[in-house]
Amino acid sequence: DAGITQSPRHKVTETGTPVTLRCHQTENHRYMYWYRQDPGHGLRLIHYSYGVKDTDKGEVSDGYSVSRSKTEDFLLTLESATSSQTSVYFCATQEGNTIYFGEGSWLTVV
Amino acid sequence: GQNIDQPTEMTATEGAIVQINCTYQTSGFNGLFWYQQHAGEAPTFLSYNVLDGLEEKGRFSSFLSRSKGYSYLLLKELQMKDSASYLCAGNQGGKLIFGQGTELSVKP
Numbered sequence: 001d002a003g004i005t006q007s008p009r010h011k012v013t014e015t016g017t018p019v020t021l022r023c024h025q026t027e028n029h030r031y032m033y034w035y036r037q038d039p040g041h042g043l044r045l046i047h048y049s050y051g052v053k054d055t056d057k058g059e060v061s062d063g064y065s066v067s068r069s070k071t072e073d074f075l076l077t078l079e080s081a082t083s084s085q086t087s088v089y090f091c092a093t094q095e096g097n098t099i100y101f102g103e104g105s106w107l108t109v110v
Numbered sequence: 111g112q113n114i115d116q117p118t119e120m121t122a123t124e125g126a127i128v129q130i131n132c133t134y135q136t137s138g139f140n141g142l143f144w145y146q147q148h149a150g151e152a153p154t155f156l157s158y159n160v161l162d163g164l165e166e167k168g169r170f171s172s173f174l175s176r177s178k179g180y181s182y183l184l185l186k187e188l189q190m191k192d193s194a195s196y197l198c199a200g201n202q203g204g205k206l207i208f209g210q211g212t213e214l215s216v217k218p
Binding site for chain 1: 141143151152153154155158160197199201204205206207208209210211
């Protein structure tokens with residue numbers, strides 16, 4: 001258990017509105033990740049962070065931004081939500097060679 | 111990019127043994143992960159292979175051949191609770207690149 005908490009766990013929002021998902025970890029892990037999971041695509045990396053204020057893009061970063069101002073928090077922002085961003089979002093942290101996942105955030109964009 | 115291929119679905123019988131295969135392009139990965147994911151839940155870590163060979167952990171074993179770009183997860187003495195998705199993921203410099211996952215159904 002890597003002490004990962006995601007919020008909100010469930011959200012319904014309208015197209016065009018901004019949305020921020022929060023990932024909070026209590027283990028002081030340096031590396032943090034945001035993935036989305038969709039049927040037929042599996043888990044795909046959106047953005048990741050290797051330390052405070054150090055972030056980089058993953059394979060599906062368009063339409064998303066991230067911020068990491070503290071070790072324990074990694075925020076994922078959808079500046080203007082679209083229906084294609086309806087998905088389950090998982091935060092993850094890394095300890096050694098193991099990556100642990102949070103419980104997921106279910107986002108529906110209507 | 112790095113393609114990772116797994117069968118989409120498999121079915122097995124309670125008490126039996128099942129092998130879930132994963133193939134990938136041979137360059138770019140430092141190691142191979144296996145995760146289990148029950149419906150509506152987060153993926154949970156099962157194993158990580160860096161070197162060639164078989165790693166055994168209770169009822170679950172994982173095998174890696176780096177030269178062949180091939181891995182498998184072996185589940186023994188199947189139980190109903192083993193019904194889940196099994197995700198293969200390559201470690202690309204700390205970033206995990208996932209296959210689509212294999213949905214395993216265990217039947218009585």
